[in-house]
Amino acid sequence: MTSLLKLARLIDRLNTFIAEKISWALMVAVLVCVGSALASYFFKAGSNAWYELQWYLYAAMFLFSAPYTLRRNEHVRIDVITHRFSKRTQVWIDIFGFIFFLLPMAILILYLSLPYALESIRSQEMSNNAGGLIVWPAKLMIPVGFFLLALQGVSELVKRFAFLRGLIDASEFEKASATPEEEIAAIRDANLDKIKAIQSE
Template sequence: MAISRAIDELNDRIAAAVSWALLAAVLVCAANALIRYTFNASSNAWLEIQWYLFAAVFMLAAPHTLRRDEHVRIDVVVGRFSRRTQVWIDLFGFFLFLLPICCVILYYGIPFAYESVRSAEMSSNSGGLIVWPAKILVPVGFALMILQGVSEIIKRIEYLLGRLDERAFVKQAPTPQQEIDAIKQANRID
């Protein structure tokens, strides 16, 4: 469990840091639109910065999304099974889909990023930026996803062995109905 906690902490910290990239992307987008429509001027570099920031948010926060159990799944089907069966389905998915796909992408992503860094690849757009920082996000993001997958496997095995409560890996976010009830409760005047 120490390894799992360390991986979770790493991805939590990265997600917190990269959340600022989303704010930066919004500010760059707004400033770019304002300048483009006010002064009829723009730069491909500003558009590419937006793409890079969005890529950073997506690639580096995806492992945190897995940690929070916010990834896409078919809850309508899986929700009908017992918690133990759901955990077995998760383990099956992690071993059969998540880890192999992430390993394949990491295997091909490392040379992809390395070649971009080695050649100091530049954007083909006029006024574009260097490309390698965005390409490095691919292997880094998938390496973090592999680590988080390992952490999730550890937690589910610990649960199956009776040494961990399911709250360590089950989504803690309120359901839509709970949110509606909370809003109704907050708006009641007693």
């Protein structure tokens, strides 16, 4: 179990690192959206490539942030029911959900989407829209994203079993207890740090 916990923490660090990097995609998407809108309005110079780039960025944020959301225990759940149970019962519910719902879903989508992405890479598929982008990076994000989600599911499963055996505290996987005000402040501070980093370059 000690080795599995080390693996779980490695997966946690990997998905945290990816989520922190992909968070920049939001700023890029906003800049692309604003630039595209201004160019279209003032210069009548719209481009399908810019529109598709926005879709790619949003897809990357969704797919590569989902594992981090799971790690933080921020995914949608029926807390109004489960909070009435003991912590051990809640953990068993999580284990049931991971084994019978999350992991099968993630593995199935990974299995079905990988050939789809590989064929797109092989054919160097291009967008059907005039001036559009290559398609395979967007299609490749699907199996990669669900592979990372499956990995995070394994990590969460390991941590739940470790908790049941008394090896770790529930704080390692419980939902962050920040208030909405604290979350807004954290987002604001993170954005200010990004702006300062850009200005210093």
